[in-house]
Amino acid sequence: MDTDLTTWSLEQTSPADLRPAAVPDGDIRIERAAVPSPEFSRFLYASVGGDIHWTDRLGLTYAQWREVLERPGVETWVAYDRGTPAGYVELDPQPEGAVEIVYFGLLPAFRGRRIGGHLLSVGVERAWDLAERWPDREPTKRVWLHTCSWDGPTAMDNYLRRGFRIFKTETEPKAQPATPGPWPGA
Template sequence: MSTITLTTWSLEMTSPAELVPAAPPGPEVTISRAEVPSPEFSRFLYASVGGDIHWTDRLSLTRAQWVEQLGRPGVETWVAYDRGTPAGYVELDPQDDGGVEIMYFGLLPDFRGRRIGGHLLSVGVARAWSLAERWPEREATRRVWLHTCSQDGPTAMDNYLKRGFKLFRTETSQKEAAPTPGPWPGA
């Protein structure tokens, strides 16, 4: 099997004042929190958003592992809907050091390029900064961070930078080139 060079960029915000919100795409797009953790729904979002951009790390998780991940205090999933249809999501994962990682963020393929991503990221970042208001047992957010890589969508990095994220680390590695699983792995 051949190898590829994978570049991973880590970005952060250290103040809520750094967020530069994107304009909402229109009244047909709404964003709400999935308040009841659902491994089936989260797996659907993960596979559907990440299928064509090589998200594979969670595909082998058992249902129990999904339940464990989603049930941790402060983990939140915010979903964008276009006229009732899921269009994308952002998953927030609070850390013990006051950081909140944007663990996963993206849009289903048919919803890309429609100005939904900037708005969804803006809402997700704002919710990361206010996470302790909804989870009093968590300490106040001091940092919001994420990582993206050279296999992510072509507009991902630009969206992060436009929202106010700053680059703090770049890493490169060699990785086995794997076929793109698509939204229906094994199909």
């Protein structure tokens, strides 16, 4: 079924733009997955994006996942609730000091518990200090992301509350894909 898909591109141009969320109650920790793992990254991608139409990476081979994850500066930061993966943010360094938040979200069971604002805050902080961990990278000058009308209902509000500003809006008719999972085909 064709429907209008609106995509918004948002950015921060200074670390001072970030308005961090409060740290949620409970045993929530955020760690970098420092060893590139196609299996773990595909699990996060399918589990977080399965009900919000993330399909672009589902057809990647193991080798293609490795290629993406092993690029210098690509980082995956994972939120854990009492040891269980709750969500993630993937950073992708780009030319001219830009860092894109390529993927961000929570597994459905962890949404609505204030984890997302905290995870996004930490992810943005790590985007701003990426060059400290990757000495061959130039310092970050801009952190950006995109979201769309198919994303979760609180995504845009979270981005705006963290200090992102919209710099581009595009709308196009697009066939909405079936939600892949995380169960069928996960």
